[in-house]
Amino acid sequence: MLDITDLRVTIGGRDILGGVDLSLRQGQVHGLAGESGSGKTMTGLAVLGLLPHGARATGSIALEGRDLLGLRPKELNRVRGGEIAMVFQDPATSLHPMLTIGRQLTEHMRHHLGLGRSEARSRAVELLAKVRIPGPEEAFGRYPHQFSGGMRQRIAIAIALACSPKVLIADEPTTALDVTVQAGVLRLLRGLCDDLGLAVLLVTHDLGVMSAVADEVSVMKDGLVVESGPRGQVLRTPSHPYTRSLLDSLPEAHAVPGESGQQSAGDGETA
Amino acid sequence: MTTLTISDLVVEHRSPGRPVVRAVAGASLTVSPGEVVGLVGESGCGKSTLARAVCGLHPAAEGEITFGGRPVSPLGLRRRELTAIQMVFQDPYASLNPRRRVGDQIADGLRTAGDTTTAPADLLERVGLPREFAGRHPHEFSGGQRQRIAIARALAARPSLLIGDEPISALDASAQSQVARLMRDLAVDSGAGLLFISHDLSVVRLIADRIAVMYLGKIVEVGRTEEVWADPKHPYTRALLGAIPQPDGLGVLPAELPGDVPDPADPPHGCRFHPRCPLVMDVCRVKEPDFGPVACWLHAPE
Numbered sequence: 120m121l122d123i124t125d126l127r128v129t130i131g132g133r134d135i136l137g138g139v140d141l142s143l144r145q146g147q148v149h150g151l152a153g154e155s156g157s158g159k160t161m162t163g164l165a166v167l168g169l170l171p172h173g174a175r176a177t178g179s180i181a182l183e184g185r186d187l188l189g190l191r192p193k194e195l196n197r198v199r200g201g202e203i204a205m206v207f208q209d210p211a212t213s214l215h216p217m218l219t220i221g222r223q224l225t226e227h228m229r230h231h232l233g234l235g236r237s238e239a240r241s242r243a244v245e246l247l248a249k250v251r252i253p254g255p256e257e258a259f260g261r262y263p264h265q266f267s268g269g270m271r272q273r274i275a276i277a278i279a280l281a282c283s284p285k286v287l288i289a290d291e292p293t294t295a296l297d298v299t300v301q302a303g304v305l306r307l308l309r310g311l312c313d314d315l316g317l318a319v320l321l322v323t324h325d326l327g328v329m330s331a332v333a334d335e336v337s338v339m340k341d342g343l344v345v346e347s348g349p350r351g352q353v354l355r356t357p358s359h360p361y362t363r364s365l366l367d368s369l370p371e372a373h374a375v376p377g378e379s380g381q382q383s384a385g386d387g388e389t390a
Numbered sequence: 391m392t393t394l395t396i397s398d399l400v401v402e403h404r405s406p407g408r409p410v411v412r413a414v415a416g417a418s419l420t421v422s423p424g425e426v427v428g429l430v431g432e433s434g435c436g437k438s439t440l441a442r443a444v445c446g447l448h449p450a451a452e453g454e455i456t457f458g459g460r461p462v463s464p465l466g467l468r469r470r471e472l473t474a475i476q477m478v479f480q481d482p483y484a485s486l487n488p489r490r491r492v493g494d495q496i497a498d499g500l501r502t503a504g505d506t507t508t509a510p511a512d513l514l515e516r517v518g519l520p521r522e523f524a525g526r527h528p529h530e531f532s533g534g535q536r537q538r539i540a541i542a543r544a545l546a547a548r549p550s551l552l553i554g555d556e557p558i559s560a561l562d563a564s565a566q567s568q569v570a571r572l573m574r575d576l577a578v579d580s581g582a583g584l585l586f587i588s589h590d591l592s593v594v595r596l597i598a599d600r601i602a603v604m605y606l607g608k609i610v611e612v613g614r615t616e617e618v619w620a621d622p623k624h625p626y627t628r629a630l631l632g633a634i635p636q637p638d639g640l641g642v643l644p645a646e647l648p649g650d651v652p653d654p655a656d657p658p659h660g661c662r663f664h665p666r667c668p669l670v671m672d673v674c675r676v677k678e679p680d681f682g683p684v685a686c687w688l689h690a691p692e
């Protein structure tokens with residue numbers, strides 16, 4: 120679906136990515152973990168052609184055979200937001216502060232999918248409900264600052280999904296969410312992969328999240344992918360010392376809560 | 391002396407042509423000097439609104455916030471340098487000025503505290519960043535790096551109360567526990583209180599003395615961290631702890647909380663949690679459980 124080969128990025132002479140290889144497959148979630156500052160966000164931005172000013176990228180990023188690094192800005196524009204969508208780490212980056220969220224959702228669909236006004240509106244309300252925004256009809260006319268941080272993140276996810284992309288790059292999409300809402304978003308992502316064949320690159324530092332939805336896991340450090348493999352293998356028998364150190368920092372903190380025999384209230388309802 | 395006391399706080403958001411949103415709907419909480427209180431709860435339940443009210447950035451519609459016995463007065467964002475309360479905002483861009491070098495912004499905090507011996511680079515080092523980052527601007531950093539800078543900036547001012555609103559959400563697991571511990575140590579060693587808002591329950595468990603669980607504008611459970619973790623009482627707290635995904639590599643999707651996320655502009659009658667509660671009883675539909683430490687009819691005081 121999407122193949123990143125030997126991707127190198129430099130900004131002002133500094134090496135940010137030193138030859139990243141990653142491939143996303145249809146219907147699969149590829150999890151990307153790694154040290155803060157290791158280049159996870161830059162990898163996502165490179166795919167969308169949104170690297171910061173002054174950055175140089177070499178290597179190849181192939182979407183179904185087309186090399187995105189070689190596309191002209193106009194062609195890339197069509198790919199971005201249409202075939203490939205991104206949810207940014209900072210929801211402020213995805214949302215325009217002066218436009219209602221309804222307008223941002225529908226404009227996207229009308230531009231990329233050519234939908235009519237009312238059709239776009241009903242699809243937008245449907246998407247808002249899907250990401251569990253309370254009162255979606257009413258929320259449609261509100262501005263980003265009138266929502267909480269986590270709600271803004273969910274709205275950004277709705278916008279990314281608006282045009283039924285083939286590839287979704289989700290940069291820390293659930294870090295601003297509490298675990299119950301996170302569970303809903305993870306189920307949504309998993310469902311989109313299973314039902315619609317979406318390919319997802321999921322950047323997350325939360326190994327629990329990784330374990331819940333990722334099929335493949337890659338780990339980055341200093342601008343390189345240092346380990347890559349099926350979820351079970353990377354999380355259970357990691358081969359790189361950094362991955363091992365990440366896992367080692369967990370067990371004590373991640374002990375299962377409610378050990379006194381109490382059943383969690385969520386159990387049985389949705390499992 | 392400098393205890394933060396929040397009593398029956400109500401904070402409302404009003405926007406023209408929209409129903410009033412009671413984001414905080416009667417919440418009470420204290421943070422003592424040297425104490426770390428973890429505030430957790432569903433996205434949109436009012437945690438940031440509560441924190442911003444404590445900083446004087448939202449007025450209280452009802453109830454009271456006092457710090458060291460004196461009411462907290464509304465302040466502009468610019469004047470926060472002058473206060474004993476420092477906040478690390480959920481959006482690190484809100485804590486940092488995009489046009490100034492990060493070293494200069496940290497220096498402002500040091501000046502407030504009258505600290506002439508610490509250099510901005512020393513603080514960067516303490517939060518695990520290279521000293522030479524002081525000369526760069528906020529946009530030149532990754533998400534996690536920006537969060538650490540915001541923490542360094544807040545710590546520089548030596549606050550008597552530090553509020554962290556999701557201050558470490560962008561860091562990797564090992565860095566998270568390291569920076570969270572650092573915040574705890576710096577606060578506790580200087581006798582400051584720390585109100586720590588986080589969705590990451592394992593980190594809250596690591597550093598908080600007490601946990602407060604918020605649902606739709608109210609604190610529904612408060613208790614010592616070990617007790618709440620080992621024996622959560624409110625059904626919402628149980629759902630929350632039960633939804634933590636485990637890093638076991640098994641691909642198990644965590645349990646979702648059933649039902650719709652309620653709208654704070656139109657909260658359910660009776661107990662606010664009743665439409666989603668697996669243990670709902672008749673009384674829950676009609677009467678709000680207005681008591682602590684567990685606001686649930688299953689745990690009503692005798």
Ligand SMILES: Nc1ncnc2c1ncn2[C@@H]1O[C@H](COP(=O)(O)OP(=O)(O)OP(=O)(O)O)[C@@H](O)[C@H]1O
Nearest residue numbers: 155156157158159160161171530531532533534535
């Ligand atoms: N505009 C920029 N100019 C120069 N360097 C930058 C710029 N943006 C980011 N960097 C640097 O590029 C490196 C990689 O950043 P990136 O945002 O990809 O990290 P990340 O892996 O997403 O980290 P995090 O988990 O903290 O979000 C970092 O060292 C960062 O300091």
Ligand SMILES: Nc1ncnc2c1ncn2[C@@H]1O[C@H](COP(=O)(O)OP(=O)(O)OP(=O)(O)O)[C@@H](O)[C@H]1O
Nearest residue numbers: 265266267268269403413433434435436437438439
């Ligand atoms: N300026 C505003 N105008 C109108 N409503 C607002 C405003 N700011 C917040 N709200 C609403 O108030 C409620 C509480 O928001 P708040 O930001 O306090 O939540 P939170 O608990 O911090 O959530 P999160 O975990 O997602 O950050 C939400 O329903 C939100 O939509």
Ligand SMILES: [Mg+2]
Nearest residue numbers: 160208532533
């Ligand atoms: Mg990043």
Ligand SMILES: [Mg+2]
Nearest residue numbers: 267268438480
């Ligand atoms: Mg918030």
